Amino acid sequence: MGKTVNKQRPVNLDLQTIRFPVTAIASILHRVSGVIMFVAIGILLWVLGLSLSSPEGFIRAAAMMDSFIVKFIFWGILTALAYHTLGGIRHMLMDFGYLEETLAMGKTTANVTFLLTVVLSILAGVLVW
Incomplete structure (x- = not known):
């Protein structure tokens, strides 16, 4: 007889x-940001190609950057x-041993990463706008 599965x-x-x-x-966010960057490579290469194609292409790429x-x-x-x-x-x-691989350190470094990302995101907003 087979085992019964506990339902x-x-x-x-x-x-x-x-x-x-x-x-x-x-x-999860690290993986999502990696996928976003993979897709972004195509967008950035397209804009770069447009801007380098001709003087008119550069003007078109620069004009696109005015859009919200x-x-x-x-x-x-x-x-x-x-x-x-x-x-x-x-x-x-953590992999190189400079930080402990403990749950407490993982929580702390995750929160520090979030905080620094917010700061860099605000700075990126200032740079873009």
Whole structure:
């Protein structure tokens, strides 16, 4: 006879009631920012190609940068770059042994990463606008 599976285990599929720890949020956002940067490479290369294609192309690329939506996209790209860079530095410091690999240190460095990203995001907003 086969084993019976215990069907009494709790199942919670309501995502609004699940509370992720700050370290999980930091990990998920690091992956999301990596995907954003991967997509951003195409956008940035297209704008660079347009600006270098001819003097008229440069004027068109410069005119595009006056649009609020384009500025917002570039601000988002810079914010994702800042977060991904800071998160990568955080992981490398832990991997190389400069920071303890404990839950407390993970929480602290995740919060520091979030705080520094907010500061760099504000600075990127000042730069873009």
